[in-house]
Amino acid sequence: MSVIRKFQVAFDCAEPERVARFWCEVLGYVVPPPPDGFATWDEFKASQPSEDQGSWFVCGDPSGVGPRLYFQRVPEGKVVKNRVHLDVRVGTGLVGEERLAVLEAECARLVELGAVRVGLLTADGVNESCIVLQDVEGNEFCLD
Template sequence: MGSVKQFQVTFDCAEPERVARFWCEVLGYVVPPPPEGFATWDDFERALPAEQRGSAFACVDPTGVGPRLFFERVPEGKVVKNRVHLDVRVGTGLVGEERLAALEAECARLLPLGAVRVRPFLADEDNESCLVMQDIEGNEFCLD
């Protein structure tokens, strides 16, 4: 049996570059260099057929630890809750009021980027608190 060495998370969206740049800001990711033979991503885009321009974009963890995020344009909009979502781990190791303060601080940083606060889930016997958010196209994610 083989073992997985790497994986990427793929998002369907309407505006791949816009959503990718949002996630760069959220996670501290960067846009990777353009493909070999192209000085810039704009040069690469101009080389594509018109119908493919702007159809995909990616961002990567500059440390090489986190997965690559890939964003691809699809014709349909988001209709229901995502079946998969990202948990942005900003409260790891924190509990109670200290955890809530960390979640709220990150929420406050993300709101001006276009994120939307949906609802909090407060701690119970099994789970610590988290905040459900949406990215700039309405995809849910959690501040955890």
């Protein structure tokens, strides 16, 4: 039996490149070079049939440690809460007011990028505080 250690996270969305570039800013990810034979991603897109242009986009951890993120265009819009979401770990090891200050500062940065703040889940004695947000297409994620 093999053990799988590498995976990618796929996002269904309306505008793959827009959502991918948002997540690049959130996570410090980068857009990889375009496919062989193309100087730019725009050149690659232009080579595709019109119905495929802009149908997907990717970004990845520049260190190669984190998962690749794959964004694919789907015809339907988001209707209900995601069943899976990302927890962006900016407050690891911090507690109380120090944690909240770090979460709030990062939340302000992400709102400037187009995220929408949904709410604050306050510490309850078991879990520390986190902030719930939505990305540029309404997918929920947490600042943890």
